[in-house]
Amino acid sequence: xxxxxxxxxxxxxxxxxxxxxxxxxxxxxxxxxxxxxxxxxxxxxxxxxxxxxxxxxxxxxxxxxxxxxxxxxxxxxxxxxxxxxxxxxxxxxxxxxxxxxxxxxxxxxxxxx
Amino acid sequence: xxxxxxxxxxxxxxxxxxxxxxxxxxxxxxxxxxxxxxxxxxxxxxxxxxxxxxxxxxxxxxxxxxxxxxxxxxxxxxxxxxxxxxxxxxxxxxxxxxxxxxxxxxxxxxxx
Numbered sequence: 001x002x003x004x005x006x007x008x009x010x011x012x013x014x015x016x017x018x019x020x021x022x023x024x025x026x027x028x029x030x031x032x033x034x035x036x037x038x039x040x041x042x043x044x045x046x047x048x049x050x051x052x053x054x055x056x057x058x059x060x061x062x063x064x065x066x067x068x069x070x071x072x073x074x075x076x077x078x079x080x081x082x083x084x085x086x087x088x089x090x091x092x093x094x095x096x097x098x099x100x101x102x103x104x105x106x107x108x109x110x111x112x113x
Numbered sequence: 114x115x116x117x118x119x120x121x122x123x124x125x126x127x128x129x130x131x132x133x134x135x136x137x138x139x140x141x142x143x144x145x146x147x148x149x150x151x152x153x154x155x156x157x158x159x160x161x162x163x164x165x166x167x168x169x170x171x172x173x174x175x176x177x178x179x180x181x182x183x184x185x186x187x188x189x190x191x192x193x194x195x196x197x198x199x200x201x202x203x204x205x206x207x208x209x210x211x212x213x214x215x216x217x218x219x220x221x222x223x224x225x
Contacts, residue, residue, distance in 0.1 A: 006156075034213065034214075036214075036216075041201075041219070041221070042218060042219065043119075043203055043205075043216030043217050043218050043219050044157075044203070044205075044214070044216045045216070046213045046214070049213055090156060090157065092157075092214075100159065100162060100172070101147070101159065101214060102159070103149075103156045103157035103158075103159075104156055105156035106156045106157075
């Protein structure tokens with residue numbers, strides 16, 4: 001079965017520090033990969049997605065992610081974190097010709113001033 | 114532009130009572146529609162998805178059901194709520210397969 005793991009439940013970084021959120025997936029074919037961000041009590045907003053091509057994808061709010069097929073990973077990065085980045089981050093895989101999405105358990109990001 | 118409406122925003126229901134959560138999408142046709150549940154401190158669990166009117170696929174067997182009576186309307190229902198049904202319910206849509214999901218603002222359901 002398809003699955004997505006995010007090993008870090010909670011990460012705390014200082015404002016201005018770099019950030020990397022890890023995501024690993026289990027899927028037999030070429031995946032469609034996504035990162036979403038969720039503010040408390042709100043729906044999810046897409047940060048970026050990977051379908052094919054360049055394995056380094058750029059997203060909104062200064063985020064980027066790199067697809068590594070050999071490691072089945074799609075880690076999210078940001079060179080300098082802002083206090084407004086504090087939120088829950090979800091990695092997701094789309095399967096069944098893209099009709100179904102499987103989400104990871106999420107990583108909660110806290111930002112220290 | 115496309116918008117998604119989900120209501121109510123919060124709901125407190127007693128155990129054994131019925132449930133009806135509604136989601137509508139505007140500004141597009143024949144969207145793929147999804148219901149997700151997010152339990153406290155956990156990720157999103159796909160409950161149902163629909164690729165067309167009357168076409169519902171269930172990912173997880175439970176006491177919830179979904180219906181799609183119109184192209185852009187998706188309803189989540191239960192005849193008798195359980196305590197374990199508490200959670201944050203999110204409706205979402207996508208226009209094409211593997212295209213990004215657009216999420217509603219969610220419904221916080223508390224079953225007491």
